[in-house]
Amino acid sequence: MKLSKAMRREARTFYFFISPWIIGFLVITLYPVAASLAYSFTDYDIIHDPEFIGLGNYSELWNDEQFWNSIYVTLKYTLISVPLTLLLSLAFALLINQRIPLQGFFRTALYFPSMISGVAMSLLWFWVFNPQAGLFNYILSLFGVEPILWLLDASYAIWALIIMSFWGMGSGMLIFLAGLQGVPVSLLEAAKLDGANRWTSFWRVTLPMISPVFLFQLIIGVIESFQVFTQAYTITQGGPSYSTWFYVYNIYVSAFKNFRYGYASAMAWLLLVGVMLVTFLIFNTSQRYVYYEGGRER
Numbered sequence: 001m002k003l004s005k006a007m008r009r010e011a012r013t014f015y016f017f018i019s020p021w022i023i024g025f026l027v028i029t030l031y032p033v034a035a036s037l038a039y040s041f042t043d044y045d046i047i048h049d050p051e052f053i054g055l056g057n058y059s060e061l062w063n064d065e066q067f068w069n070s071i072y073v074t075l076k077y078t079l080i081s082v083p084l085t086l087l088l089s090l091a092f093a094l095l096i097n098q099r100i101p102l103q104g105f106f107r108t109a110l111y112f113p114s115m116i117s118g119v120a121m122s123l124l125w126f127w128v129f130n131p132q133a134g135l136f137n138y139i140l141s142l143f144g145v146e147p148i149l150w151l152l153d154a155s156y157a158i159w160a161l162i163i164m165s166f167w168g169m170g171s172g173m174l175i176f177l178a179g180l181q182g183v184p185v186s187l188l189e190a191a192k193l194d195g196a197n198r199w200t201s202f203w204r205v206t207l208p209m210i211s212p213v214f215l216f217q218l219i220i221g222v223i224e225s226f227q228v229f230t231q232a233y234t235i236t237q238g239g240p241s242y243s244t245w246f247y248v249y250n251i252y253v254s255a256f257k258n259f260r261y262g263y264a265s266a267m268a269w270l271l272l273v274g275v276m277l278v279t280f281l282i283f284n285t286s287q288r289y290v291y292y293e294g295g296r297e298r
Helices: 005-039 056-062 065-096 105-115 118-128 135-141 157-181 185-193 198-209 211-226 228-234 247-257 260-289
Strands: none
Touching: 005 118, 056 260, 065 105, 065 247, 105 157, 118 135, 118 157, 118 228, 135 157, 157 211, 157 228, 185 198, 185 260, 198 211, 211 260, 228 260, 247 260
């Protein structure tokens, strides 16, 4: 169908106004992604021209001990931090969903820390974990516990970063709170009439109804944990003894300290594949615990 002159003018106006986004997407997003894929098959140090080496970078990664250590550190952080953060977020959401005095204040106070930027948060926790004047060691000393080196001890450094991750649970708490307020009151009242106590109502009614929210939080938490960088870069520099050598920090060191951009690009693409596989696995197993309204499970 032939377009009228007014329609063609409207189309040109439309493309003119969205052109900044299109140009930005092509230049800032699509080109770097495509370039990193190409560089992953090359030996590139930004000074000399890229030299094609095929799967050389990927083959070297297979035999790189530091590469496997970064995977181990990241997975350890993920397997501990994500479940604990989910449970704490849900617990606080359940708490502030009750009719308690100063409810608005507590909601704001619990959410506010998640608004602080990563660098500022890391520096704050660096003081908290200070072995001599830190708040944590002071509290432990009240119970007669000897000072812990925390960020200076390979046995405790990763645990310090896991504790730090709880600082941002406010955003997850807010999402859980929205899910809890979406649970139909009629279902809870019906369960109460059937003789269900609070625990049974939560386990049989509330939890199934918010299970899609739980799935969303789980996926977002896993993806974010795979990309931990700021804490490791700001306060631990991957140490001590490589105990906080996270995967993304390993990519940073390879690219911007060792100037091996091809090698770092290969790691970045393996991270993308890993995130996709884990997300696919979570989705495929979610049918066991995720309930959707209408009685249909996925």
